[in-house]
Amino acid sequence: MTSTATDRTETSTGGRLTRLLPPAGAARNLAMAQLANSVGDGAFIVTSALFFTRVVGLSTAQVGLGLTVAWLIGFLTGVPLGNLADRKGPRGVAILLALSTALSVGSFLFVRSFPLFLIAAIAYASSQTGLTAARQALLAGLVAPAERTRIRAFLQSTVNAGLAVGAALGGVALRFDTAPAYLTVFAIDAASFLIAAALIHRVPAVTAVLKVAGEPRLAVLHDRPYAVLALLNAVMLMFMPLLSLIAPLWIVERTSAPSWMVASLLIVNTIGVTLFQVRVARGVKDLRTATRSIRFAGLAFLAACSVFAVTAFGMAPAGAAAVLAVAAILLTLGEMKLASGAWEISFGLAPADKQGQYQGFFGTGPAIARMLGPALLTTLVLGWGPIGWLVLGALFLGTSVAIGPTVRWAARTRPASQVVEPSLNGECAA
Numbered sequence: 001m002t003s004t005a006t007d008r009t010e011t012s013t014g015g016r017l018t019r020l021l022p023p024a025g026a027a028r029n030l031a032m033a034q035l036a037n038s039v040g041d042g043a044f045i046v047t048s049a050l051f052f053t054r055v056v057g058l059s060t061a062q063v064g065l066g067l068t069v070a071w072l073i074g075f076l077t078g079v080p081l082g083n084l085a086d087r088k089g090p091r092g093v094a095i096l097l098a099l100s101t102a103l104s105v106g107s108f109l110f111v112r113s114f115p116l117f118l119i120a121a122i123a124y125a126s127s128q129t130g131l132t133a134a135r136q137a138l139l140a141g142l143v144a145p146a147e148r149t150r151i152r153a154f155l156q157s158t159v160n161a162g163l164a165v166g167a168a169l170g171g172v173a174l175r176f177d178t179a180p181a182y183l184t185v186f187a188i189d190a191a192s193f194l195i196a197a198a199l200i201h202r203v204p205a206v207t208a209v210l211k212v213a214g215e216p217r218l219a220v221l222h223d224r225p226y227a228v229l230a231l232l233n234a235v236m237l238m239f240m241p242l243l244s245l246i247a248p249l250w251i252v253e254r255t256s257a258p259s260w261m262v263a264s265l266l267i268v269n270t271i272g273v274t275l276f277q278v279r280v281a282r283g284v285k286d287l288r289t290a291t292r293s294i295r296f297a298g299l300a301f302l303a304a305c306s307v308f309a310v311t312a313f314g315m316a317p318a319g320a321a322a323v324l325a326v327a328a329i330l331l332t333l334g335e336m337k338l339a340s341g342a343w344e345i346s347f348g349l350a351p352a353d354k355q356g357q358y359q360g361f362f363g364t365g366p367a368i369a370r371m372l373g374p375a376l377l378t379t380l381v382l383g384w385g386p387i388g389w390l391v392l393g394a395l396f397l398g399t400s401v402a403i404g405p406t407v408r409w410a411a412r413t414r415p416a417s418q419v420v421e422p423s424l425n426g427e428c429a430a
Contacts, residue, residue: 022154026142026203030135030151031158033199037098038159040105040192042166043185047173051182057112066118067125068371074125075367079218081130082360085137089208090356094134095197101127102193108186129367133360140347140355141206146285152343153281160274166192209353219354220361225410226349227361232406233342234365235399236294239301241373242392243269243331246381247308253382255311257320264321265328272332280333281340287348287411291404293341298400300334305393309386334396345403349410 022031052063085093104123111117143151169188173181220226248262284293307327311320342362350358380388 021158022151027139027151027154029199029203030139030142031155033098033196034135034155035158035162036192036195036199037101038162039166039169040189042163042168043170043173044105044166044189045163046167046170047182047185050174050177051108051186052117054177055179055182056108056117058114058117062114062117066114066121069118070121070125071367071371073122074129075364075371077126078129078133078360078364078367079220079357080360081126082133082137082356082358082363083218083354084130085134085356085360086209086354089205090134090137090141091200091203091205093356094131094138094200097127097131097134098193098197098200101131102190102197105186105193106190109183109190129363130360132363133356135200136346136359136363137356138200138203138206140350140352140359142204145347148347149281149284149290149340149344150278152347153278153340156339157274157277160270160277164270164274218357219351220357223358223410223413225406225413226358228406229345229349229403229410230362230365232399232403233346233362234368236297236301236338236342236396236403237365237369238373238377238392239331239335239338239396240366240369242377242381243335245374246377247327247331249378249382250308250311251324254385255320255324256315256317257311257324258317261321261324264325265331268325268328269332269335272329273336277336277339280336281343284340284344287345287407290341290344290348291407293337293344294403295400297334297338297341298397300330300337301396301400302393304328304330304334305389305396309389312386338400341403345407349407349414351414 022028049060049063052058053060058066081093081097101124104120104127107120107123108117111120139151139155140148166189170185173185243265247265251257251261251265252259284290304327307323307330311323311327315323346359346362347355350362377392380392382388384391
């Protein structure tokens with residue numbers, strides 16, 4: 001091969017790789033940090049239940065109670081830790097919280113009693129919630145407003161790739177099913193957050209914002225339209241337990257589809273978000289296009305729920321599997337549309353000097369969905385059957401429609417200069 005042909009091949013390969021990564025610099029370092037700790041998160045998700053019962057020696061009831069309490073406290077600490085990121089600088093706070101996450105995960109290697117497990121789990125959940133808020137504030141400080149959703153889409157694609165790798169590592173531990181295997185995976189999880197802290201340290205610092213005299217300490221708690229938007233977003237995020245818990249139970253208990261379709265749903269979701277989230281986010285450039293994207297998500301969720309409902313009516317295994325694959329594609333499309341719109345709204349309606357606390361508050365949506373979703377959706381879908389699916393789909397659609405007027409209400413309470421306009425130059429500010 002000639003040197004010219006070789007250069008052309010390398011350029012083409014580099015171009016394909018570049019399309020999967022954010023621009024070089026701060027955004028790419030943030031993406032690599034996300035990749036590192038999402039590998040750890042993937043391994044944690046797959047192995048945590050068996051690790052806590054077989055290695056730590058807890059009962060399933062203790063594990064459930066401990067994690068519920070931990071995530072409840074994590075939910076409550078999101079806003080204060082986000083506010084700390086605003087006041088002390090998001091980069092330094094993000095590094096400290098990445099280190100505290102590593103420490104809390106590492107402590108699981110030595111914990112062998114419920115009280116110590118509970119303390120470690122609370123530290124883990126609080127650190128994770130605060131880290132998410134601090135990273136969002138860091139992103140807001142490093143990237144031009146009109147580019148935040150696009151860069152956040154790159155980061156989400158990276159997260160899904162990391163979760164897939166982490167899940168594969170966890171699968172190896174499950175295959176061996178021994179204490180050393182689980183301990184190794186948790187050690188890798190702890191190390192992943194140390195790597196993330198080192199990568200965050202490489203990005204430029206964002207100037208801390210001083211508190212204005214007379215302002216409430218946590219202003220976001222007094223921002224009613226933003227609070228309503230955070231609640232509506234939490235309702236839309238009910239798709240998370242739907243995908244991870246309810247749909248698998250539905251497939252096994254109510255359809256004739258082969259059991260391997262449970263894994264197929266997650267594979268379709270992970271690969272879809274990894275490959276297409278950036279492309280889907282391109283059309284979201286301001287609050288108007290963000291609300292349109294979320295309405296589309298509501299329609300996609302309604303369609304997915306309707307497709308799930310159909311699988312209850314005595315289909316052949318192959319036919320049920322094909323229909324479920326369509327439902328998985330619709331759910332994944334809805335997830336990407338929802339995420340793109342929600343990022344734009346959460347950033348665009350947050351004051352520039354309070355991104356940490358506002359992102360911490362908006363970021364409580366996943367915690368609420370994980371806490372309330374399983375019980376609510378189990379009753380609705382598994383209890384009511386196809387009608388439950390249709391009711392759930394209607395709830396998604398109605399919530400997505402309600403977000404539009406709520407965004408307009410929130411926008412009217414803010415200075416006109418704060419509303420994010422479409423990007424004109426596509427440049428990333430550092």
